[in-house]
Amino acid sequence: MSKDTTFSFEPAPFIPFRDKEAIARARAIRREDITRHSNPDYRIQVFPDAEIEPLWIEDMITRIRSSAETGQPLVMIMPNPWPSYRKVAAIINREKIRCTHLHTFNMDEYADQDGRIAPESWEFGFGHAFKKFFIASIDPDLRPPEKQVHLLGNDNVRDYSKIIADLGGADITYVGPGWTGHIAFVDPDAPEFAASSLEEWKTFGTRVCTLSPLTIAQNSLHGCFGASGDLTAVPPRAATVGPADILGAKHRIATHAIAVGGTFHSWQRLTTRLCLHGPVTPLVPESVLQTTRTDVWVSETAAANIETRWDLGY
Secondary structure (H helix, E strand, C coil), X not given: CCCCCCCCCCCCCCXXXXXXHHHXXXXXXXXXXXXXXXXXXXXXXXXXXXHHHHHHHHHHHHHHHHHHHHCCCEEEEECCCCCCHHHHHHHHHHHCCXXXXXXXXXXXXXXXXXXXXXXXXXXXXXXXXXXXXXXXXXXXXXXXXXXXXXXXXXXXXXXXXXXXXXXXXCCEEEECCCCCCCECCECCCCHHHCCCCHHHHCCCCCEEEECCHHHHHHHCCCHHHCCCCCHHHCCCEEEECCHHHHHCCCCEEEEECCCCCCCCCXXXXXXXXXXXXXXXXXXXXXXXXXXXXXXXXXEHHHHCCCCCCHHHCC
């Protein structure tokens, strides 16, 4: 049977980034070329999937330990919480690392249709999980003071960026792209982050924004929502730090290591290539990090070549 090369189509209207030539170039990037970049400060490395989590834990512990030893404040914008925070807490407890100088800022939090931010008591919220998996897991005499643990809420969202800036900006922020290429919950189609130019977009700070349908679909696969595609379980909006908060950090670590249930299936494989090597544009928000000093850790699964896999079927 001969191949039909005449059938072509436009991306579906809900897809924010639609440059077919740029997408084709990204899709064609091979595993052996993915670490090459013209910005020497944008350092891309590929690691076995199992090494990404230990790297993240080691980096976090190294920074917290150094802060304890030097007495210097450490300001961290923290990614979405997961049970791995318990491993960080366990090392802190074992080594008796005092977190007196640690200031944490949660990166984002869900909000309802009216923009009301989920309270700390909501069990599916990021603030609730952060306190549960990390702060509460640290021995009481080692924990940071409560006033230094910042969760996004209705009372502080308008001042959140200023609070971070008044501390000198974040020392480190850990990020990772969503299916849309979002950074934190800054989706490319969020009207609250609409800008006339890239330079204007980069100045936007913390706010409540509308989530992309793709982000809602992605998050419906999270374990807290049953990992079952329940779109109705995911709130429609979120509070999030903005591009200015992330770009204002002294350093950034971006991880690209999401697969579906530990399988080869990964919506992140193309998104990673667009973030790392596509055009720098608010339509792929994490692409802006290409212009900064950032360490990028990519799993072998995310770095794998994009090619037809008939053995996996449709």
